[in-house]
Amino acid sequence: MPTIVVDVMPKAELLDPQGKAVTGALNRLSSSRESGSGISEVRIGKRFELTVEGPVTEELRERVREIAADILSNSVIEDVVNIDFGDDAS
Amino acid sequence: MPTIVVDVMPKAELLDPQGKAVTGALNRLSSSRESGSGISEVRIGKRFELTVEGPVTEELRERVREIAADILSNSVIEDVVNIDFGDDAS
Numbered sequence: 001m002p003t004i005v006v007d008v009m010p011k012a013e014l015l016d017p018q019g020k021a022v023t024g025a026l027n028r029l030s031s032s033r034e035s036g037s038g039i040s041e042v043r044i045g046k047r048f049e050l051t052v053e054g055p056v057t058e059e060l061r062e063r064v065r066e067i068a069a070d071i072l073s074n075s076v077i078e079d080v081v082n083i084d085f086g087d088d089a090s
Numbered sequence: 091m092p093t094i095v096v097d098v099m100p101k102a103e104l105l106d107p108q109g110k111a112v113t114g115a116l117n118r119l120s121s122s123r124e125s126g127s128g129i130s131e132v133r134i135g136k137r138f139e140l141t142v143e144g145p146v147t148e149e150l151r152e153r154v155r156e157i158a159a160d161i162l163s164n165s166v167i168e169d170v171v172n173i174d175f176g177d178d179a180s
Contacts, residue, residue, distance in 0.1 A: 001130065007137050018157040022138075026157060037157070038150050040091065041141040047097050048112075062127050067127070075174060 001051050007082040008073040009045035019043040028030055045081070048072050056085050094154055097172040098163040099135035107108050109133045135171070138162050146175050 010016050022042040028039035048068075052060060068080045112132040115134050120127035138158075142150060159169045 009137065009139065019111040022161070026161065029161070030153075038139045038142055038144065038153065039157075040143050043139045043141075045139070047099065047137040049099065049133045049135070049136040050129050051133075052128055053130050054128065063120075063128065067129075071112070071116065072118070 001053060002056050002086050004050045004052060004056065004086060005082070005084040006050065006064070006072055006080060007045065007084075008048070008068070008078050009043060009081045011077055011079055012027040014077055016043050045078070046072075049083045061085060092146050092176050094140045094142060094146065094176060095174040096138040096140065096154070096158045096170060096174070097135065097174075098138070098158070098168050099133060099171045100137060101167055101169055104167055106133050131170055135168070136162075151175060 019042045022044065023039065026037040026039050026042070050064065052064075054060075064083060064085075068083055069075065073080050095162075100109075102163065109132045112134065116127040116129050116132065140154065140157075142154075144150075154173060158173055159165065163170050
């Protein structure tokens, strides 16, 4: 059965405390290296893998876009940055 | 500055209660349609966007692989399913 991937990230202008915490941890853990971790920022979002029954029709694509915008993400604080319908475009 | 994306998902054999909850909600919300939501399973993972300073060198790639396995994921319950180093492979 085909799998559709929906990627949701916090809006760019929003503070991402979890991301900041991971960035700090990476730099502390890499303090032995003179260049630090080499990573200046980390942002953390959600990745949804939807297993669908049957072929990925245009109607299903439209429904997944709706579901991504309305249910899988909170449009006030998040953006749907990517929907990957996989190879099976039949 | 280049952005590297790391995707982490719960191991396939693990129960994903959040995913089950979303699957149920999708089917309840789509009960008006005779085919339901058309989505048989939802699994929820994390998506990390790492902003790196400077070019994506082989050394940095190796370091990001280490970071992904050791820090960004819990190898007992999660798998790193994808690391996208972006176009800038210089």
